[in-house]
Amino acid sequence: MGYSFPEEALEHVLWFLSSDKDRNSVSLVCKSWYEIERWCRRRVFVGNCYAVTPEIVIRRFPEVRALEMKGKPHFADFNLVPEGWGAYVYPWISAMSVAYPWLEEIKLKRMVVTDESLELISKSFKNFRVLVLSSCEGFTTDGLASIAANCSNLRELDLRDSEVEDLSGHWLSHFPDNCTSLVSLNMSCSGSEVSFSALERLVARCPNLRTLRLNRAVPLEKLPNLLRRAPQLEELGTGAYSAEIRSDIYSNLAEAFSFCKQLKGLSGFWDVVPAYLPAMYSVCSGLTSLNLSYATLQCPDLTKLVSQCHSLQRLWVLDYIEDSGLEALSASCKDLQELRVFPSDPFGAEPNVFLTEQGLVSVSEGCPKLQSVLYFCRQMSNAALITIAKNRPNMIRFRLCIIEPQVPDYLTLEPLDTGFGAIVKSCKELRRLSMSGLLTDRVFDYIGTHAKKLEMLSIAFAGDSDLGLHHVLSGCDSLRKLEIRDCPFGDKALLANAAKLETMRSLWMSSCSVSYGACKLLGQKMPRLNVEVIDERGPPDSRPDSCPVEKLYVYRTVGGRRIDMPGYVWTMDEDSTLEFS
Amino acid sequence: MESVMSHENELNFKATELRLGLPGTEISAAKNNNNKRASPEENGSKCVISSAKSSTENETAPAPKAQIVGWPPVRSYRKNNIIQTKKTEHETGIYVKVSMDGAPYLRKIDLKVYNGYQELLKALETMFKFTIGEYSEREGYKGSEYAPAYEDKDGDLMLVGDVPWNMFMSSCKRLRIMKGSEARGLGCGV
Numbered sequence: 001m002g003y004s005f006p007e008e009a010l011e012h013v014l015w016f017l018s019s020d021k022d023r024n025s026v027s028l029v030c031k032s033w034y035e036i037e038r039w040c041r042r043r044v045f046v047g048n049c050y051a052v053t054p055e056i057v058i059r060r061f062p063e064v065r066a067l068e069m070k071g072k073p074h075f076a077d078f079n080l081v082p083e084g085w086g087a088y089v090y091p092w093i094s095a096m097s098v099a100y101p102w103l104e105e106i107k108l109k110r111m112v113v114t115d116e117s118l119e120l121i122s123k124s125f126k127n128f129r130v131l132v133l134s135s136c137e138g139f140t141t142d143g144l145a146s147i148a149a150n151c152s153n154l155r156e157l158d159l160r161d162s163e164v165e166d167l168s169g170h171w172l173s174h175f176p177d178n179c180t181s182l183v184s185l186n187m188s189c190s191g192s193e194v195s196f197s198a199l200e201r202l203v204a205r206c207p208n209l210r211t212l213r214l215n216r217a218v219p220l221e222k223l224p225n226l227l228r229r230a231p232q233l234e235e236l237g238t239g240a241y242s243a244e245i246r247s248d249i250y251s252n253l254a255e256a257f258s259f260c261k262q263l264k265g266l267s268g269f270w271d272v273v274p275a276y277l278p279a280m281y282s283v284c285s286g287l288t289s290l291n292l293s294y295a296t297l298q299c300p301d302l303t304k305l306v307s308q309c310h311s312l313q314r315l316w317v318l319d320y321i322e323d324s325g326l327e328a329l330s331a332s333c334k335d336l337q338e339l340r341v342f343p344s345d346p347f348g349a350e351p352n353v354f355l356t357e358q359g360l361v362s363v364s365e366g367c368p369k370l371q372s373v374l375y376f377c378r379q380m381s382n383a384a385l386i387t388i389a390k391n392r393p394n395m396i397r398f399r400l401c402i403i404e405p406q407v408p409d410y411l412t413l414e415p416l417d418t419g420f421g422a423i424v425k426s427c428k429e430l431r432r433l434s435m436s437g438l439l440t441d442r443v444f445d446y447i448g449t450h451a452k453k454l455e456m457l458s459i460a461f462a463g464d465s466d467l468g469l470h471h472v473l474s475g476c477d478s479l480r481k482l483e484i485r486d487c488p489f490g491d492k493a494l495l496a497n498a499a500k501l502e503t504m505r506s507l508w509m510s511s512c513s514v515s516y517g518a519c520k521l522l523g524q525k526m527p528r529l530n531v532e533v534i535d536e537r538g539p540p541d542s543r544p545d546s547c548p549v550e551k552l553y554v555y556r557t558v559g560g561r562r563i564d565m566p567g568y569v570w571t572m573d574e575d576s577t578l579e580f581s
Numbered sequence: 582m583e584s585v586m587s588h589e590n591e592l593n594f595k596a597t598e599l600r601l602g603l604p605g606t607e608i609s610a611a612k613n614n615n616n617k618r619a620s621p622e623e624n625g626s627k628c629v630i631s632s633a634k635s636s637t638e639n640e641t642a643p644a645p646k647a648q649i650v651g652w653p654p655v656r657s658y659r660k661n662n663i664i665q666t667k668k669t670e671h672e673t674g675i676y677v678k679v680s681m682d683g684a685p686y687l688r689k690i691d692l693k694v695y696n697g698y699q700e701l702l703k704a705l706e707t708m709f710k711f712t713i714g715e716y717s718e719r720e721g722y723k724g725s726e727y728a729p730a731y732e733d734k735d736g737d738l739m740l741v742g743d744v745p746w747n748m749f750m751s752s753c754k755r756l757r758i759m760k761g762s763e764a765r766g767l768g769c770g771v
Contacts, residue, residue, distance in 0.1 A: 075651065077654070077656050078650075078651035078652070078654045078655070078656070079650060079651050079657065080650065080651045161656070161658065163658075189658070245734070245748070245751055245752060273747075273751065274745065274747045274748070275747070275748050275751065293659070294659075298747075342655070342659060343653065343655065346653045346655050346660065347648060376653065376655075401653050401654060403653050405649070405652065434654075460652065460654075485651070486649075
């Protein structure tokens with residue numbers, strides 16, 4: 001083959017490719033392209049930390065500068081994954097500390113990060129710039145102190161939704177005086193009170209600071225001090241939004257907000273005192289993102305606020321906004337793309353607010369760009385879902401949670417099959433769907449037939465039989481993640497579609513009807529899957545093969561079985577059946 | 582004819598029907614519960630509990646709702662936030678003294694107990710055995726000798742009802758039910 005295209009030229013071309021998908025395609029062209037590509041890949045995304053080992057990644061990609069990785073299954077967010085399950089990042093940090101001395105970025109989601117790991121990061125990577133810990137746990141403020149003290153070029157420290165043990169608020173003071181590089185700081189999840197003067201000085205000396213998300217402990221009266229030192233801020237998360245009602249505090253705050261002409265995103269708003277809301281009105285017209293999901297404001301205040309945010313693209317809010325507030329939203333915010341409505345009283349037996357399906361229907365009518373929805377409510381109808389589907393064929397993410405399980409269409413008392421069926425039929429680009437309410441196998445037939453671009457599906461308390469699961473596994477061509485709880489799905493559909501599981505990232509099934517015997521069989525049949533049984537009742541062998549397992553987590557992997565499983569997780573493979581025969 | 586027959590059959594059926602409830606009580610068919618299927622409690626096993634749900638109307642105390650793990654799917658930090666907010670709301674009551682012109686002693690009420698002006702004023706009417714008139718922004722309280730007033734943080738005597746409820750709650754230091762000419766002066770919109 002007279003192929004003499006110089007490597008350097010190809011490398012130069014590849015430099016422009018950032019998408020993993022494209023780079024993966026490039027690497028499949030031929031062996032030399034594979035080689036060239038792997039040497040110049042700088043960013044690696046590992047969607048499941050157990051799908052591969054650090055050694056394999058390092059061997060293939062020797063020059064990585066940025067790692068993004070996810071650990072626990074999504075249902076861990078709702079306490080369905082017991083403590084100590086896994087997703088430890090330390091082995092990765094340890095291996096990379098040797099292999100990637102020039103590593104700049106680490107972004108982790110749902111992983112266990114210890115202080116040890118943080119300290120190792122801070123000492124191993126001289127050019128370290130970005131640390132994002134999303135929904136992580138296992139570390140304390142001591143670990144943060146190491147990062148602050150040793151990462152002299154730190155640009156981003158983002159702890160969104162993570163759990164940090166607060167040993168001392170002084171970690172922030174460990175940023176050296178010559179650290180001026182911060183662009184983004186998100187400490188909203190931390191509980192401890194940090195030294196305000198240290199925070200103030202830090203903000204003052206970082207001219208490129210664009211994102212600042214404070215924690216609840218930062219008092220409102222002091223917020224203007226920070227805003228005045230960072231008028232270039234684009235994203236702000238306030239601390240507690242409450243103070244004694246005093247006109248001097250109010251005017252100070254209002255003035256400080258008026259200086260922040262670049263502000264696009266706002267969040268925080270814990271403990272809101274409504275009297276102080278007008279102080280931020282001056283920034284409303286420029287806001288594209290507003291997170292009021294902690295703000296226990298009532299409908300009139302919420303309505304007044306959102307009605308001024310004409311540029312809003314994303315709104316997260318509590319159901320205090322009610323149907324009338326959502327109607328006002330649909331009239332005022334024509335650029336709205338994403339809406340999330342969270343429940344203010346998720347465990348109450350009776351509705352505490354006037355929020356129904358009508359609110360969502362209004363928004364679907366009035367907001368032509370609406371494509372991403374997360375909606376908690378207490379009643380739904382097929383008619384409403386059909387209307388929403390008709391209004392918004394451009395929907396990409398649709399997550400509906402009707403708070404009471406298995407509730408039917410409240411008008412007709414029928415299952416919500418036709419409603420969700422309309423969604424998947426009409427919204428041809430739908431990538432993510434979460435369903436609730438009374439659902440039969442029929443809805444899964446609709447999904448399998450129409451949801452061809454669906455990548456992630458969450459199912460709870462739904463379906464009648466294995467046929468439901470079979471429809472999904474056999475029909476959804478793009479499915480990557482499937483998570484199921486409390487559904488009557490069993491062995492047949494799972495075993496019949498075993499091969500499908502290798503085309504997906506993972507499958508989670510809990511409180512279903514999958515037997516231990518079927519799990520063993522699946523593990524035997526599919527060596528490239530890790531079939532993990534989670535059962536806190538003790539070894540599955542102590543029960544008959546026909547007994548259903550508590551939880552099942554199946555994922556494709558080239559890394560072999562896990563070696564860090566806790567006592568209540570068993571891997572099903574050829575070995576396990578031999579052990580006990 | 583047909584309908585009479587089926588009615589008779591229905592009656593007989595009802596007479597022998599096993600129900601959960603005190604004998605002699607009528608259980609109206611629960612609207613939502615009939616179509617509900619029970620959530621599987623044990624792995625794979627189902628128990629039918631919908632009949633139990635429909636009878637709770639007639640029991641003296643409703644059975645506490647069993648909380649399902651991880652449902653509804655709300656992250657724990659959100660749950661904690663709401664619980665914390667609720668707790669602070671309930672723990673710290675806003676107690677203010679209430680005086681009424683001519684009454685021998687004062688009372689004390691917790692403003693947090695009331696959801697708005699209507700509830701507050703009704704409670705005051707009951708407590709002091711009087712009626713408050715109709716509120717209007719222009720004329721204050723018309724149709725009564727009494728006007729509800731309060732002392733705010735600055736020590737000024739203000740008419741109840743002018744500012745939003747939340748603002749009132751946070752600035753009210755004590756309440757005073759005024760009577761007679763003084764009241765008329767306060768209530769009269771100039």
